[in-house]
Structure formats: C-alpha cells, structure tokens
Amino acid sequence: MLPVKQFIDFIAHNKLFNANSKVLAAVSGGMDSVIMVNLLKAAGFSFGIAHCNFQLRGNESDSDEQFCRDLAQQLDVAFHNIRFDTLQHVTAHKVSTQMAARQLRYNWFEQIRQQHGYTEIALAHHQNDAIETILLNLTRGTGIAGLHGILPKNGLLVRPLLFLKRDDIQQVIEQGNIAYAEDNSNSSVKYARNKIRHQVIPALKELNPALEQTFESNLKHFRELEQLLDIRIAQLRGELFIADNNDFHLPLAKIKTLEPKHLLLYNLLKPYGFNETAMNDLIASLDKHSGRVFEATDYKLILDRDKLILTPNKQQSNAQVSISLNDTEADYGSYKLNLLHDDSPLIVKNNPMAVSIDTKLLVYPLTLRAWQQGDSFYPLGMKTRKKLSDFFIDQKISLHDKSEVPLLVNGNGDIIWIGGYRPDDRYKVTADTKKVTIFELFKRI
Structure with missing residues (x-):
C-alpha cells in the first residue's frame, strides 16, 4: 500500500511544493523513482516525467528509456527524454563518468523546467541515500555542510522520499507488485557509493541494526549545528x-x-x-x-x-601603457592620464593629481606602469635616492593600494612621477625651463 499520507505530510512539513505546483520528476526507471511518481499521482499532484538515457549500458539503457515512456503513458503525464553522449563529455571535460552524468542531467533538468513551466524538480533520494552521502563525504573530507546529508529542499530541487528507507520502498514494491527497471550497475562495487551501500553499511548495521533511525537523529543535529554556524558567520560578516x-x-x-x-x-x-x-x-x-x-x-x-x-583579482592587461610624443591622453587601469604641452614654464600647485615636467628632459616613449621591487627615485626636494617601497611606507600606503598607483616612467628608465603623490626632483621645472608638459590623472568612478 502506498504511504500517501506520510508522503503528503512530509512535503507539507518541509514546504517542498503545494497543490498549485507543477513538478518535473526525474525518473530512471528504478524502484525509487517509480514509487515517487506513483505517490505523486496518488496524491493528486501535477507532474511530468524526465528521463535521461546516458547510453552507457547498450540495450539496457534503451530498455529503461522505453519503460519510462510507457510509465508516463500509463500515468497519463508528459514525458521528456534525452540521449547523452556521456563518454564524449567525459573526454571533453576530463571528469569521471559519474560526474559527467551528474552535470549533464542537472543542466538538462533545468532547461526542461524552464521551457515547460515546471516549478520544482523532484529527485527520488531516500534515507539510505542520505547515509551513503554522509559516509562518502567523511571519507573524502568535509566540513559541517557535508554532514547534513541530502537536504529535502535545495533551491528548486526537492526530495519527497527522504521519509522512506530503502527497505520501506522494497516492501511497497513487493506488496503492490509494482514493475520497475533494474539497473544492474547498481550491484557493482566498482563505484564508491555502491561499495559503501553493499559493503560498509551492512557491516555498520551489524553494529547498530537501527542505523537509519540513528542517522536520522544525527542528521537533525548536524543541520541545527549548521544553522547555528550560519547565524554566527552572518553576524561576524556584518562586524568584520x-x-x-x-x-x-x-x-x-x-x-x-x-x-x-x-x-x-x-x-x-x-x-x-x-x-x-x-x-x-x-x-x-x-x-x-x-x-x-x-x-x-x-x-x-x-x-x-x-x-x-x-x-x-584584476586583469593586468593594461599593467604597462606606452605613451608617444603625439599622445594627448592614456588609459591605465582605473585612471585616465591627460597630457598638455605648454610653451610657458607653468608650475602646477596644490593638486597632487597633476604635475609639471620640464619637456626637454622627456625621452619618448614614456610608460605608465605599476611599481616593481627595486624601484627608486629622487623625491622632489631631495638630492638622495629613495626606494619606492620605503616611500610607500612613509606615506602609509597599504600593500594593496600601492599596486594601484600609476608610475610615469621616462624612456631612459627614470621614474618621473609617482602618480598622485610625488614627482622626481630631477624633472622639476626650474628657471632654465623653456617648455613644460603637464600630466594630470583622473580617477574613474
């Protein structure tokens, strides 16, 4: 007998979907997904069936596809089907067969959901799947999120069978004489999940026959701990x-x-x-x-x-910009540099974003670039060389900000100007200056 009431209660308690929802049910043909769609039908929900043929088991894959097509016709619901070249995806993306199948099916499910107006995607995971997932995560290394197992609802993905154990599903199948398609690969221990299912969990059940109930209680505690951590993290993010x-x-x-x-x-x-x-x-x-x-x-x-x-991390495609004699402007990162040639020895004052340089000392092409280890210059007013790293420390410029400072570099390699901070004393305007070039930086907002 189908556990329809428990099914409806679980959906309502976890707010998976409601009477107005249109659910896309992922169906492989195995007994879990077959029970799920029979429950959806018996409970009166609107749904369609989606089946993926990964073409990995030859005639068996085609047989499963036909079974799911017939099942959809029997239940009088829409049927969506696709055939994947899974092995080609494995080669192209350098992933495992299982990961390839996962990527392909979830992407396709979402496409079908959007195209046909489904509100949720229902997956037929049950309690034993949740236990297997936790054990897999523990063997691979996990944080608290890996211990909560499979959630009943994750965005638009819903799992309405998580109230059932595998033995419960087996019992319903046998009592109702319900047909399903058996995937022989499920019995192979070649895959890590199957090894846990057929070898690890039976050994654990010898130690604790009530393993599913124990894990169900643990899952609740783990989820509450995760919620507590999330609250603390949100609080700290606001403070820090x-x-x-x-x-x-x-x-x-x-x-x-x-x-x-x-x-x-x-x-x-x-x-x-x-x-x-x-x-x-x-x-x-x-x-x-x-x-x-x-x-x-x-x-x-x-x-x-x-x-x-x-x-x-920012792209450094403009980390070095060349400036020729005829240029009147240049773009560098978040800055724009304007150039103005003047026949009078004009000195820019009280504007750190602009500087007057003796034109006759310029060697083109000039360069705009970021600072480098070993850079040095003669700060205006000083007759001794100073390392840029020391200058930045004196100016209390942070490690991050100093990488953003544009340096104007002469064609002979001298640093002419630390943009926005200090020009080099050797390039200042003097009484002998006949012509100046004014450089002015503008910060883009």
Missing part, C-alpha cells in the same frame, strides 16, 4: 567586513580574537574561493610581518599591517 569601494577590510585585531579561528575564518572566506589550506597558511602568518598574499581564483587576501584586505 568593512567595505572600501570593491574591497573589504577585516581588522586584524578582531581576526586574532576569533575562536575557533580556523572554523570561523574558513566559513567567512569560503564564498570567495579560499580553501582550508589557505586558511592554515593565513592563521600561521597572522603574527608575522605583513606582505603575504593569499590567492584564490577570483579573489586575493593581502595581509597588511593592521588589516586583511579582501580584493577581487
């Missing part, structure tokens, strides 16, 4: 992340007081692509000299004197 244009500044003094430091830092920075290894390296560097940079794919963390700077 100080917005500065496109960057965030995190005060080091507060970072050092976090406990447990690794857990909190990892979850704070995980959304930006940083892994646990990066967090270990960061924590080990907190009490050392500033200057360390930790890279993720899209972001980097800069350990500055009194803060961590979280900033997007």
Whole structure:
C-alpha cells in the first residue's frame, strides 16, 4: 500500500511544493523513482516525467528509456527524454563518468523546467541515500555542510522520499507488485557509493541494526549545528567586513580574537574561493610581518599591517601603457592620464593629481606602469635616492593600494612621477625651463 499520507505530510512539513505546483520528476526507471511518481499521482499532484538515457549500458539503457515512456503513458503525464553522449563529455571535460552524468542531467533538468513551466524538480533520494552521502563525504573530507546529508529542499530541487528507507520502498514494491527497471550497475562495487551501500553499511548495521533511525537523529543535529554556524558567520560578516569601494577590510585585531579561528575564518572566506589550506597558511602568518598574499581564483587576501584586505583579482592587461610624443591622453587601469604641452614654464600647485615636467628632459616613449621591487627615485626636494617601497611606507600606503598607483616612467628608465603623490626632483621645472608638459590623472568612478 502506498504511504500517501506520510508522503503528503512530509512535503507539507518541509514546504517542498503545494497543490498549485507543477513538478518535473526525474525518473530512471528504478524502484525509487517509480514509487515517487506513483505517490505523486496518488496524491493528486501535477507532474511530468524526465528521463535521461546516458547510453552507457547498450540495450539496457534503451530498455529503461522505453519503460519510462510507457510509465508516463500509463500515468497519463508528459514525458521528456534525452540521449547523452556521456563518454564524449567525459573526454571533453576530463571528469569521471559519474560526474559527467551528474552535470549533464542537472543542466538538462533545468532547461526542461524552464521551457515547460515546471516549478520544482523532484529527485527520488531516500534515507539510505542520505547515509551513503554522509559516509562518502567523511571519507573524502568535509566540513559541517557535508554532514547534513541530502537536504529535502535545495533551491528548486526537492526530495519527497527522504521519509522512506530503502527497505520501506522494497516492501511497497513487493506488496503492490509494482514493475520497475533494474539497473544492474547498481550491484557493482566498482563505484564508491555502491561499495559503501553493499559493503560498509551492512557491516555498520551489524553494529547498530537501527542505523537509519540513528542517522536520522544525527542528521537533525548536524543541520541545527549548521544553522547555528550560519547565524554566527552572518553576524561576524556584518562586524568584520568593512567595505572600501570593491574591497573589504577585516581588522586584524578582531581576526586574532576569533575562536575557533580556523572554523570561523574558513566559513567567512569560503564564498570567495579560499580553501582550508589557505586558511592554515593565513592563521600561521597572522603574527608575522605583513606582505603575504593569499590567492584564490577570483579573489586575493593581502595581509597588511593592521588589516586583511579582501580584493577581487584584476586583469593586468593594461599593467604597462606606452605613451608617444603625439599622445594627448592614456588609459591605465582605473585612471585616465591627460597630457598638455605648454610653451610657458607653468608650475602646477596644490593638486597632487597633476604635475609639471620640464619637456626637454622627456625621452619618448614614456610608460605608465605599476611599481616593481627595486624601484627608486629622487623625491622632489631631495638630492638622495629613495626606494619606492620605503616611500610607500612613509606615506602609509597599504600593500594593496600601492599596486594601484600609476608610475610615469621616462624612456631612459627614470621614474618621473609617482602618480598622485610625488614627482622626481630631477624633472622639476626650474628657471632654465623653456617648455613644460603637464600630466594630470583622473580617477574613474
């Protein structure tokens, strides 16, 4: 007898969908998905069937496809079907067969959902699938999120069978004499999940015959712990992340007081692509000299004197810009540089974003670039050379900001101007100057 009431109660309790929903049911033909669509039909929900033929088992794959087509006709619901060249996807994307099948089916499910107006995608996972997932995650390494197992609802993906164990489903199939398509690959221990299903879980059930009930209780605790952590992380993000244009500044003094430091830092920075290894390296560097940079794919963390700077990785396609004699402007990163040639020895004052340079000293082409280790110049008013790294320290320019400062470099390699800060004394306008070139920087907003 179909457990229709428990099915409806589970859907309502977990807010998976409602009477007005139009559900796309993913059906392989196995007994789990067959029970799911029979329950959907008996409960009166509107749904259609989606079946993927991965063409991995020859005639068996085609037979499963035909079974699902017949099942949809029997239940009088829409049938959506696709055939994938799974092995070609494996080769092209260098992933495992299982990962290829996962990527292909979920992408296609979403396409069908949008094209045909389905509101949710129903998957036939049950309690034993959740246990297998947790054990898999533990063997591969996981955080708290990997311990909550399979969630009843994850976005538009819903799992209305999570109230059932595999034995429950088997019993309903046998009592109702319900036909299904058996996938012989499910019995192979070649795949990690099947090895856990057929070898590990039976051994665990010898130790604890009520394994499913125990895991169900554990799952509840793990989900509550995850919710508690999420609340704490949201609170900390509001306290620690100080917005500065496109960057965030995190005060080091507060970072050092976090406990447990690794857990909190990892979850704070995980959304930006940083892994646990990066967090270990960061924590080990907190009490050392500033200057360390930790890279993720899209972001980097800069350990500055009194803060961590979280900033997007920027393309450096314009890291060096050449300026010819006839140019009147140049673009460099977030800056625009204007050039003006004047026949009078005009000196720009009280504007750090502009500078007057003796034209006769310029050697073209000039270059706009970022600073490099070893750079030095003669700051205006000084007759001795100074390293740029020391100049930046004196000016209290952060590690992140100094990489954004444009340097105007002469054709002979001399630094003419630290854009926005200080010109070189050797290129200043003097009483002997006949003609000046005025350079003015504008910061793009």
